[in-house]
Amino acid sequence: MLNLTQPLEMLRPPVLRFGVGTLSELAPWVAAQGYRRPFVVADAVNAGRLAQLGLSVTGCFGDVVPEPDVPNLEQAVAAAERAGADCILGFGGGSAMDLAKLVAVMVGQGVTLGEISGPHRAPARRVGLVQIPTTAGTGSEVGTRALITDPRTRSKIATESRHMLADLAIIDPALTYSVPAFVTAATGVDAMAHCVEAYTSRRAHPIIDSYALQGIELVGKYLKRAVEDGSDAEARAGLALAAFYGGVCLGPVNTTAGHAVAYPLGTRHKLAHGIANALIFPHVLAVNAPAQPEKTALICQALGFDHGAPDLVLAGARAFCEALGLDMRLRAHAVPEDDLPAMAQEAHQIRRLLDWNPVDLSVRDIEALYRAAY
Ligand SMILES: NC(=O)c1ccc[n+]([C@@H]2O[C@H](COP(=O)([O-])OP(=O)(O)OC[C@H]3O[C@@H](n4cnc5c(N)ncnc54)[C@H](O)[C@@H]3O)[C@@H](O)[C@H]2O)c1
Ligand SMILES: [Fe+2]
16 A cells, blocks of 8 residues: 555646537547547447547548457558548547557557557657547546457457557547446446555555545446436436546556456456456455455445445445346356366466455465356
């Protein structure tokens, strides 16, 4: 745990617009910057509603797949190069925004992902970058990190650079009204998991703790409402804010065991990032509870269930997710039981996250956690 005397760097896009209707500020901003060839990186849903951007674009790569992989990135970079893009607009959930970050640093620079992945290796951008989230989950719009799946190793490649930070982020909650209930629930738990894991991390910092706890409270207050009524404007705005706070937490502190243990569900079994994290969240919260009793109590309180012994925390967190309509059993999501040992081995190697978990988890602990979730 860090204390207030310890240094912390926070990065944020220089301009951030938040609120219903802020998308209308995109076109004037692009014009004011002098960009003439804006290029959109979007998933199919958002590629189908480009008119909402209120801007004439030079092209769109509309084939971003959930949990994008290296070939998907290469296609997007090639499309942006063909279009002569001078500004990249990420328009979608974390998948589109992560891809947009990498396209922005790679376009026209003749570099491969292998040459820029890891921390601080990406070249300075030659193009602008705008991020427009349409899910309330990843907080990728305010971050410097992108995650791309390597189909050969089936692992996530993390790339991080301040050059991948957007010049402008527009968080317009109205863009999330159309997110289906299941995706709303899963991405909302993901946003909350960013906050929870940063809050309980070994390198938690008081500055970030404030954002984290507020993010958790917002999810406790609004997620069920948004799942039940996607047009609930107040709930959608609350979740968009929670996702933003989660993104703030990811920068200097980042996630811990929850995300590490969830990753193999995505890379090996194609579960989407949100649901993978939701399935694991109650188990990691419970296993970490004895190491972080006060913070765990505040998390449980913010989400509206009882705290105390790990069993109670697990039951409460699970019930919270089930009340959102999520089936919380790994078996219900086509995860093969005989792969659990290999998944545990793989998760255990994600040291960049696990080293900051408040409790040391062995391969055996992780496998037990998968079995409990199965
Ligand atoms: N950069 C980071 O710090 C960070 C953090 C967490 C996750 N991630 C990455 O983000 C990705 C997951 O992002 P996500 O959870 O936002 O999911 P996503 O971007 O894959 O979107 C999920 C689904 O929702 C659809 N969708 C998006 N917006 C919609 C809308 N407004 N209406 C209807 N449908 C809509 C998409 O087409 C897609 O099918 C993963 O690749 C994950 O690794 C990145
Ligand atoms: Fe996440």
